[in-house]
Amino acid sequence: MLTVQKRLINFLLPHAEQIAIKDVRIGLGYTAVKIENGHGGVAWTPKSSTASCTHFQGAGTLVGRPVKEVLTMLGDEVSSLARALGLATANALLASLSTPSTLKEEVISSLNITHNDRVAMVGYFAPVIGQLRKTGCQLDILELNDKHGDTLPPEKAGDVLNSCTIAIITGTSLINGTFDGLNAGLGEPRAAVLLGPSSPLCGDVFKDTKITHVAGSRVLDTDAVLRIVSEGGGTMLMKRYLNFETVLVR
Numbered sequence: 001m002l003t004v005q006k007r008l009i010n011f012l013l014p015h016a017e018q019i020a021i022k023d024v025r026i027g028l029g030y031t032a033v034k035i036e037n038g039h040g041g042v043a044w045t046p047k048s049s050t051a052s053c054t055h056f057q058g059a060g061t062l063v064g065r066p067v068k069e070v071l072t073m074l075g076d077e078v079s080s081l082a083r084a085l086g087l088a089t090a091n092a093l094l095a096s097l098s099t100p101s102t103l104k105e106e107v108i109s110s111l112n113i114t115h116n117d118r119v120a121m122v123g124y125f126a127p128v129i130g131q132l133r134k135t136g137c138q139l140d141i142l143e144l145n146d147k148h149g150d151t152l153p154p155e156k157a158g159d160v161l162n163s164c165t166i167a168i169i170t171g172t173s174l175i176n177g178t179f180d181g182l183n184a185g186l187g188e189p190r191a192a193v194l195l196g197p198s199s200p201l202c203g204d205v206f207k208d209t210k211i212t213h214v215a216g217s218r219v220l221d222t223d224a225v226l227r228i229v230s231e232g233g234g235t236m237l238m239k240r241y242l243n244f245e246t247v248l249v250r
Helices: 003-015 068-073 078-097 128-133 154-163 179-185 222-230 235-241
Strands: 023-025 030-035 040-042 118-122 137-142 166-170 190-193 213-217 243-249
Touching: 003 068, 003 078, 003 179, 023 068, 023 078, 023 222, 030 222, 040 154, 040 213, 040 222, 068 179, 068 243, 078 213, 118 154, 128 235, 137 154, 166 179, 179 222, 222 235, 235 243
Parallel strands: 118 137, 118 166, 166 190, 190 213
Antiparallel strands: 023 030, 030 040, 213 243
């Protein structure tokens, strides 16, 4: 369905007129896009399953294209890599708009999680896990990569999502196409956070979802981020060039 992705496209299309793509890097960990006004955005790069050495058929044609053309790739029903390009472009456009009112406190701390909470984490956020365990809450981590250990497979998502009081969902769910299903599976958590550098800082498009907070990133130094992405870097290397912000949905 890609509901939120299509809402984000429609929200941003009026802001995409007369702007072209200036640079694109599809790195091993992240994809980065620079638009003509100098702003940049990032999104997670999904793992490619192609049998060819070409991972994106439009390679070599992206720079110079109208931003609106690449933005609409976020609604691609087939290609997760196209959605990553679309989301990075959306994040670059959002960075160029007036800064929304953002939460000043670090998002996890703002939730006041206690031992009475059951937290469902979708995606393995290593820096957050230790912080959560200190609260004494019940923490259930749903993760595709079983190499992390102490995680649950996706088939366990039903009960975990339905009964949690706090949900922390990776922003990459907008890229791999699982967000609609995850949102539908949530019961009535008191808070649900979309978390990670890919998450678009646009609360409006989440208003009739279960998401209460969107914690994403705004690129501060586009050229530095492009360079790191090109050389295979990820969040820890980019973080000095990003501003991590949270917008409240409701």
